[in-house]
Amino acid sequence: MGAESGALLVLQPVMQVVQLAPYLSVLEDPGRALTVDEVRSDSLRQQFVPLPTGRTAFGVSSSAWWVRLKAQNPGREAVAWVLNVPHNTTDYVDSYEVRPEGTVVTQLAGDHRPFEAQRPASETFSFSYLTAPGASSEIYIRFAYDSAGIINVYQEASTAVAFAQQQHTKALWLGVFLGATLLVILYNLFLILSVREAPFFWYLLYASAATLTYLSLSGLGYRYLWHFSPQLSDTIPNMAVILFYMLAVQFSRSFLETRVRAPRFDRILLGLIALTAVSALLLFTGYRGVSVKLTLLIGLLLGLFPVLGAWLWYQGHQIARGYTLAWTIWSLTVIGAILRFTGIMPSDPFSIGATRFGMISQTVLLAFALADRINILRNEKLSAEKRELSASLKSRNELESKVLERTRELEASRHQAEILAREDSLTGLLNRRAFFERGNEEVGRALRHRHPLSVIMLDIDSFKTVNDGFGHGVGDKVIREVALTLTRVLRDSDIKARMGGEEFAVILVQTPQESALLMAERLRVAVQACQVAVEGRAAGRAGGAAVTVTSSFGVSQLTDGVDTLEAVLARADAALYQAKNRGRNRVCAANMAEPAVPHFEQLQNG
Structure with missing residues (x-):
């Protein structure tokens, strides 16, 4: 039967450990003044409530707590049994057994009372009962502190023989625990003396x-x-x-x-x-x-x-x-x-x-x-x-490390100097020397693999007029702007260089002359669209705040008869001067009688 129905503990001739929570009902006494006769009265008996499911503890409390248990022995022999309270730091734990004839048998426990020798031998609070055959009894357990403490009314029931066996087993485990603890303490005591x-x-x-x-x-x-x-x-x-x-x-x-x-x-x-x-x-x-x-x-x-x-x-x-x-x-x-x-x-x-x-x-x-x-x-x-030890070795080799580091610095400086020697300082493009070094490599590669290769030569039109009219500062800006245009329009794989003054050269790898002509025309349009800002008196001479320029282009292709970079450049240079002679701002291909622009228009228009 559940505690909600007024559970009755049915005693058995053999009981190992019976948890009593389902059979208990509880009453709180805030004033700690109630007696057993008072809690047995009809008015207070009705105030006992079953324990909440699984809950036997009520935290820190200054109240007295009464717990009621009903037990019955349906057998033909008397049952000697023990009620055990494992929570053993309570000040007062008192048992009141109300027998069928109405007498009340009192047993007193708690750590504020002397340990009673007649109780079952246990380090916990325990109470012995003898229930006659067919008899029943009502037991009241009172838990209280002088001031306040943790209230835990958890209880267990066992027959007297089973309880004695449990105490024997528990004593063995307690001995193991205390023995192990003592060994650990002694071990660390010796360690203290040695390691301090x-x-x-x-x-x-x-x-x-x-x-x-x-x-x-x-x-x-x-x-x-x-x-x-x-x-x-x-x-x-x-x-x-x-x-x-x-x-x-x-x-x-x-x-x-x-x-x-x-x-x-x-x-x-x-x-x-x-x-x-x-x-x-x-x-x-x-x-x-x-x-x-x-x-x-x-x-x-x-x-x-x-x-x-x-x-x-x-x-x-x-x-x-x-x-x-x-x-x-x-x-x-x-x-x-x-x-x-x-x-x-x-x-x-x-x-x-x-x-x-x-x-x-x-x-x-x-x-x-x-x-x-x-x-x-x-x-x-x-x-x-x-x-x-490693630090000592490092110190011994420190001089060698410094020498090596200095050598690396010198090598890096030399490498940087080589880069500067290969780069045009005004535009950041390759200079003439670097152009021929890389160009000859690409020409050799194109000949070996029979890949097309084209060269574009371009020259800024009337650049002397820009220098004379607006100053060399504006002229430098124009050159840098044309170089930036080449970088924007061309591929990263194309070789771009300033050959000197206002003259530039481009090598288009894996590109036939027809595609190179189209690329040159794109460059011509892009250069014509460039505007170079001018300030001060130069702006007045420009008739505005910007100067525009045009460029002429000559295009040539690597062929069986023209198989060196110098030869291809010479043909592209000739085509460039042909474009100059035909009025500037146009693209001409090597050995072409007419400017390339009309040809482009035909290609684009189909």
Whole structure:
């Protein structure tokens, strides 16, 4: 039956671990003044509500909480069974069993009460019951603190024999945990004596605080160490967690060297240490509820430590890799416990066991991280020694390197000088010498592969008139503008050069003469469209703000009879002077009786 229907726990002769959450209903007592007789009254009995699904924790509360359980033994034999409360830092946990005849049997527990020898041997709070055949009973469990604390009403039921077996198994695991923790602490104590580094010292303190925290939260400390003092039972669990957090932060600062590697993060970590100190101050000044809430918040913030480790690891600090792995488990463990305490995550044997397993795993992994840190630092030292040796060798060869560098500089200067020697300083085109060097290469290539090759010679018309009328400055501008026109119109593969004065030459690779004539005509039109800006008196003489010029062109082609660059240029030059004689601003081809322009018009018009 579900809790919504008033669930009844049916007792069995053998019960291992029965989670009682589905059978429980709960009542909050804000004033902590109700008695068992009052909560059994008709008016208050109706106010008990079933537990929310999977939720047994109610966070930090100053109220008393009553939990009701109905149990029945339908069998023919009496059932001796145990109700176990694993959350064992509550000040008062009291059991009231209402038997069929109306009598109330009271059992008192809680860490503000002396450990009772007659209770089942356990570090948790547990209560024994004997239910007769066919009988039923109603059990009320009251949870309360003197001021405030975490309320978790999670409970389990087992038969007495099964409970004893569980305690035996648990004791073995606890022995393994404490033994492993002791070995880790001793191991790091020896490391401190040998390496004398701060991270090992802080880890030793941190591991000791983690052990104290485990003893507190597991109930072992209350059972064996401080059960005689309610004040210690009240203070040590909270202070253990605060020290655990504080030393975790300080160990992280020392291990990751955040003061040097991440100064901004280091200031945040110092702030967290101060915040844990504030939590301790609140605890001792009577604000226990606020202190516990602040401690839970700090635990969630510390859960972000793997992000810091991963970031430093990403930045190249290899010492952070082991820390990141260990602290990821730490974060999952602590955040899981906090979510359990606040009721966000359900309490069950798995989540409780995961917290304990996470603590021992993280402690051991941190010890491995420290060992890994030693290896990394040793390797870094070896690398530093290698770098020092390399620096010594580099110093010995420094003079040779400088000589080599100077040689490269001289070579680069020579190369630049060669470029300047091949380039026309006014236009940036090739000069006459470079034109013949590259031109002869292209002529040889065209002859070998039997590719067509044409040459265009062009000369600016009446250029002396421009120089005399507007000055050499305007004349230079005209020459540069014509050179820019050649660069814009022609292909990158074509060879363009200023041969001297106002005369230019172009080699068109893989181009027959007919196509070269068309290209020359395009150039003629483009040059005629150019306008060169003039200023001052020259503008008045130009009749405006710009000067326009024309050019004459001669075109020749590489043939079987004309198979050298000089010969092709001579024929193109002759055609150029033919264009000059026929009135300028036109294109003529070698050995053509008429200007080429009408021929172009025929070609273009079909």
